Amino acid sequence: MSKASCNQDWEAVIGLEVHNQLATDSKLFCGCSVAYGSEPNHHTCPVCLALPGSLPVLNRRAVENAIRAALATHCTVNERSVFARKNYFYPDLPKGYQISQFEEPLATGGWVEIPTDGESGEGEARRIRLTRIHMEEDAGKSIHDAADVTRVDLNRTGVPLIEIVSEPDLRSPEEAGAYLRALREILRYVEVSDADLEKGQFRCDANVSVRRRGESELGTRTELKNLNSFRFVEDAVRAEIERQIEVIEEGGEIRQATLRYDPDRGRIHVMRLKEDAHDYRYFPDPDLIPLAIEAEAVRAARESLPELPEDKRARFQSEYGLSAYDAGQLTASRGLADFFEAAARAHGAPKSVANWVQRDVLAALKEREVELEATAITPEALSMLVKMVDDGRVTARNARPLVAVLVETGGDPEALVQERGLEAVSDTGLLESVADEVIAANPKAVDGFRGGDPKVLNFLMGQVMKKTQGKADPGQVRELLARKLGG
Template identity: 50%
Template sequence: MRYQPVIGLEVHVQLLTDTKIFCGCSTKFGAEPNSQTCPVCLGLPGALPVLNKKVVEFAIKAGLSTNCSITPRSIFARKNYFYPDLPKGYQISQFEDPICQWGWLDIKIDGEESKRISITRIHMEEDAGKLVHGELSGQNDGSGVDLNRACTPLLEVVSEPDLRSSDEAVSYLKQLHQIVTWLGICDGNMEEGSFRCDANVSVMPVGSDTFGTRAEIKNVNSFKFVKQAIEYEIQRQIDLIEDGGTVVQETRLFDPNSGTTRSMRSKEEAHDYRYFPDPDLVPLVISEEWVERSRQELPELPEQRQQRFMAELGLPPYDAEVLTASRALADYFEAGVAAGGNAKTVGNWIMGEITRALNDSGTPIESCPVSPVQLAELLKLIDNGTISGKIAKTVFDEMWRSGKAPQSIVEEQGLVQVSDTGAIESIIDEIMAANAAQVEDYRGGKDKMFGFFVGQVMKASKGKANPSVVNELLLNKLKG
């Protein structure tokens, strides 16, 4: 039998606020354990939570950017369970009436038509603390609890079970990741857990309209692992069913080392969270004016910017997509164009030399040592014939290394392109004299030898000869 996978994703997005969601403690990563805590996030009796307004603003932006409706009146709820990283014995979350509902994202997989994935809801909640194992010394072989992360603001973005393959799941995730980082509401760091995903996976016979029993996979912290975990889980469930077994509803943990998922026994107990409205937090009322104000403040989103790059700057769809991978990259590109660069050429350089240099050195585009204005200046030097495209790459490397302006590098190192026909002619004469046999071959019909001569001339001129002048002169001279 053939099976159809059905996948829904729950994504936790850690918000880039300075303080926690319900108290003024810092959210800075990497501080001494428990140094960023107070009675509220420690869950001490009598402490009262007060909502961070910025969390609401970020949530509205996320909702508007994913085509959600903003709920006019939403409330917070307590989700009750016991775990050592949860000091209050409940997590403050939203249950009924989450802040955003009924959104969607259109995903696109190479060569296929775009597909709409519904977003059920986006709600605000607090994160739990962190458990560490094996770091306690002495006679204590227990676990350590660090509550610095407790009460850190999260958005949980829940999709409908609309995804049908691991590729679709990854495509959806990447798009969501792009949007929240673009909005500047999340740093998107998956390794540090700022953007993490749980996947609900089930399979059903092809053609069926009844979903199978699903397993929830936790702890997947990279796009690659999401793909691996989902693919493993789909195959596990198919094998189980084929062998006459049944899939049980459970939480499974992905193990990146083995690429497999395994049952989490500790969470086998039936989930009964006994949600109820948190009496400590008053209802959140969001007026239409507030929503409108947020809408005005939204940056131009990746999709819109892609369209504009194509329509206004004439970029091909592929270039437009690559150059809008992140907001910083798109800004860099536009700054280069604004500084006078030709859009297509600036794009090519960013996608070529700059991306290569960034990747090689592990530098984010935000700290690119070559500014967009400098890039445009470099391109101008090619355009006006001062240097060749080949020499430009050498100049670029030097700009990257020293941060100097292209003009001064060209002058200092004497890289100005030689277009003087007299100078080039004398080089050609020398080359032809030194390679008489090859000249004969060429004249005898071996057209391919032409490239050899161009190479020799460029080499003799240390790459400075103007290639089009070289071509023209060579053609004439070789004719004899």
């Protein structure tokens, strides 16, 4: 933890505004594709170019996804919400206003749970309250790659977004990061968004203030704009907290301002001060009648939601007897949770499967920097491999590298074990002769054991395992040696 966020005297107060792209094929108010990475202005039409006379028509799937996102974060979906115009001039805002929601947003209230302690995680989760979720359209892109000209690409103009506004409930950069990870996980779980950070589908502004511990009044806040990775958010918030504390401790005053974080230099830049704040002149968009969402539609949406991460975590604990930490790890993504459950069901002993998933599958994924869904391993294959271990047909030591093989190329564990000659040695006669060989070759060790040093047994076991290429069952070997040495 940084010196600022664990400062004895100071407390940080952080609220986040997340802009999340809703998963759709077409834009929020026109039929242009939302495809990413095309040449400039290849996905534009009279509506998103703001040609004179064009009019917006709302995308049904965007509304449905926004409702799902609201329900998944426990918000109340408002029966009536109103699209409003946010007026300002910028080259990538072709209408001169952004269609957003202001006085009457899509949804209000709600919360997101974050673990109170990211690592050990045995404590209970903490609820970060949400103020609101509203729908809006994205702006286009200004390309500043030349000194004498700015180029404008409107492919992104009109891409559907929800803005998720939290209450100022977060108290540290780490909590801010945890909140964002939890929120992203929920949005991906309920399939309203890919929330791909690389593609700018999940972006964040942070409102930051500090106050002396014990004070209830909020300090003057600043707003950090356009933070597009979890690490930037944490770094930027940390830098801003430190800056604010320093300013106040030196007798200065925090001025309300919009800031930008330069991740390369780790520096905060002022974009504009409060005095120059925009007067957005919001008013209801006369081109769009209010959005009516019937209770029945909300009910249907609620029913169609998959189990949420927090519910899944609770269930994994009660149903499979897992710890909060294990349940948290196994529900980190919907794909992983589904994989674990399918493997556990096929196998029958969830705890044993959980170990394999957490230890071996996650390690293999991490090593390869891939998502589970992109690999070849199936829950059935994992379950079968674990079963072979349980049955003593392959040792755990020899089975573990096979998890990586399954991740890499898939395949049938039975065949893999055979191909590689990894079947466990269960032939007692063979084991006995190996044991005799080892005892004969290591008289010193044998003496040591008989002299009362039990650690020597491990050495002898290691020798047996080595000679059998790990294919012997360690328990069986230990028993055999102990018997032969007359223990």
